[in-house]
Amino acid sequence: MNLSSLKPAVGSTKVRKRVGRGAGSGLGGTSARGHKGAQSRSGYSRKSGFEGGQMPLQRRIPKFGFKNINRVEYKAINLDxxxxxVDTTGVTVITHDVLYQNGLVSKNDLVKILSRGEIKSAVEVQVKGFSASAKAAIEAAGGKAVVA
Known part of the structure; x- marks a missing residue:
């Protein structure tokens, strides 16, 4: 093997298509662009959503609904x-940081405790919100529900 015998791997290179170089090349005349129309012209670029002049889908379909910019999105954590x-880690005070360290919430999530399942341990829970039934269940088990 020497430098003069090196070649690229088979199939890794392609021959460039030279268009507009005479009829004998097979790609002369219209340069493989067909006849007339926007796509045959230089500078043409298809707009996204353009359907050839037909009314595009995003304009045919009616608008509906709205996005409430004041909505507060909570991450729901249930009693179970x-x-x-509590069973796995043995903590008695549950805060947002404890939930974050255990991978249950993200750093900027607002947490609300909901009442699915049951709680047997007396724990103090400090988060942004509680459902009424979840708060009652935590206090019935001897714990505290603190809005932090």
Whole structure:
């Protein structure tokens, strides 16, 4: 083997298509663009959503609904999840940081405790919100529900 015998791997290179170089090349005349129309012209670029002049889909379909910019989105954590966390880690005070360290919420999530499942341990839970039934269940188990 020497430098003069090196070649690229088979199939890794293609021959460039030279258009507009005479009829004998097979790609002369219209340069493989067909006849007339926008796509045959230089500078043509298809707009996204353009359907050849037909009314495009995004204009045929009616608008509906709205996005409430004042909506506050909470991450729901249920009582059975809290009980499982207490059973595995043994913590007695559950805060946003504890939930974050255990991978249950993201850093900027607002957390609300909901009442699916049951809680048997007396724990203090400090998060942004509680459902009324979840708060009652935590306090019935001897714990505290603190809005932090």
């Amino acid at each position: 999840t809290i009980q499982a966390l």
